[in-house]
Amino acid sequence: MKNFDNVIFYLFPMLAAALFLLAFSLCCSGCYTLKQGAVMLGYLGRAVPLETLVEMPGATEEDVQFVELVNDIRRFAVNELGLNETKNYTKYVDINRDYLAAIVSASAKDSFERYEWRFPVVGSVPYKGFFNADDARKEADKLKKKDLDVWVRPVDAFSTLGWFSDPLYSFMRDYTPYLMADILIHELVHATIFIKNNMQFNEELAEFIGSEGARLYMKKRYGDSSPELESMAYSDDDNAAYITFIQGLIAELDAVYKSGIQREQKLEQKQKIIADAQSRFAAEYDTRFHSSNYRGFSEIGINNAYLELYRLYYSGGSRLKELYEESGGNLHAFIAAAKTITRMGGDPLRQLRSALSERQP
Numbered sequence: 001m002k003n004f005d006n007v008i009f010y011l012f013p014m015l016a017a018a019l020f021l022l023a024f025s026l027c028c029s030g031c032y033t034l035k036q037g038a039v040m041l042g043y044l045g046r047a048v049p050l051e052t053l054v055e056m057p058g059a060t061e062e063d064v065q066f067v068e069l070v071n072d073i074r075r076f077a078v079n080e081l082g083l084n085e086t087k088n089y090t091k092y093v094d095i096n097r098d099y100l101a102a103i104v105s106a107s108a109k110d111s112f113e114r115y116e117w118r119f120p121v122v123g124s125v126p127y128k129g130f131f132n133a134d135d136a137r138k139e140a141d142k143l144k145k146k147d148l149d150v151w152v153r154p155v156d157a158f159s160t161l162g163w164f165s166d167p168l169y170s171f172m173r174d175y176t177p178y179l180m181a182d183i184l185i186h187e188l189v190h191a192t193i194f195i196k197n198n199m200q201f202n203e204e205l206a207e208f209i210g211s212e213g214a215r216l217y218m219k220k221r222y223g224d225s226s227p228e229l230e231s232m233a234y235s236d237d238d239n240a241a242y243i244t245f246i247q248g249l250i251a252e253l254d255a256v257y258k259s260g261i262q263r264e265q266k267l268e269q270k271q272k273i274i275a276d277a278q279s280r281f282a283a284e285y286d287t288r289f290h291s292s293n294y295r296g297f298s299e300i301g302i303n304n305a306y307l308e309l310y311r312l313y314y315s316g317g318s319r320l321k322e323l324y325e326e327s328g329g330n331l332h333a334f335i336a337a338a339k340t341i342t343r344m345g346g347d348p349l350r351q352l353r354s355a356l357s358e359r360q361p
Helices: 004-025 030-046 061-080 133-144 170-174 177-192 199-222 227-257 263-288 304-314 317-326 331-339 348-358
Strands: 091-093 101-108 117-119 123-125 128-130 148-155
Touching: 030 091, 061 177, 061 199, 101 133, 101 304, 128 133, 133 148, 148 304, 177 199, 177 227, 177 331, 199 227, 199 304, 199 317, 199 331, 227 263, 227 304, 317 348, 331 348
Parallel strands: none
Antiparallel strands: 101 128, 101 148, 117 123
């Protein structure tokens, strides 16, 4: 006999989600919201409990390791870092591609003034996501007609900020433990700490805590002298080298944008600066990086929208790191302090500094 208790258990969240999306769509671009919401609800409706992977006939050792890794990272994030315990990443969705959604970002061509969309609940957002890549390209074409620089990129995860239980996707099974920890902790930060109309701080905070939390997780799981830690260190070094290079390029362009020259001259200098940077990057690559992960920078069509992403995610990272180290380098205490600023006014970094100082012995 069919167990209707289980049917109700799994369908009720879907019904609640559908009603939320319907109400949400009345407040904003209904067609966009309903279309993306329908896809998301489809994924959520197909999601199965993570443990199902190891209970199915033919389950492999890799399945067991994947489930154990995810559960271990979640326990670490909640018990040792103090992030909110949710149902996030307790379910799994099989998906026939290697990314979740395509994200569109845009910026002015002659400055780093980012283009933003406004939505209820979250406020201003400097990107817009689409589950269908064709829809993302159409949005990009609209923005290009507004004479904006546009960038479309794939993402492998995002947070629904607690509205839904964010699942895992099949393409994540090939991720290294370090990458998995970084992604899950990053997204769990969004589900724990979110300040409306301040995506800059939200992303900087999640990026910093995700990276530092993943580093601490790897140290605990594998030990200081392990090959996994050595590989992680090389990855971190390459990432830091790339960000430093990009920030230098941003500073060089920003100086031109803020000068008094005509727009046409700014655009001409912009193209020369980017071309020179890409040539220099290619020539110096082997002395800067351990892996080939960033070699493609010399070939892609860099523009302000691409560079603006690094301003969004990394411009305040050094300030957060300094604040973290000044306060004693305790990530659990750092997160606990960050939780207190979500309803405060003013500069969130200043509020975080104040909250940390109050916790000092």
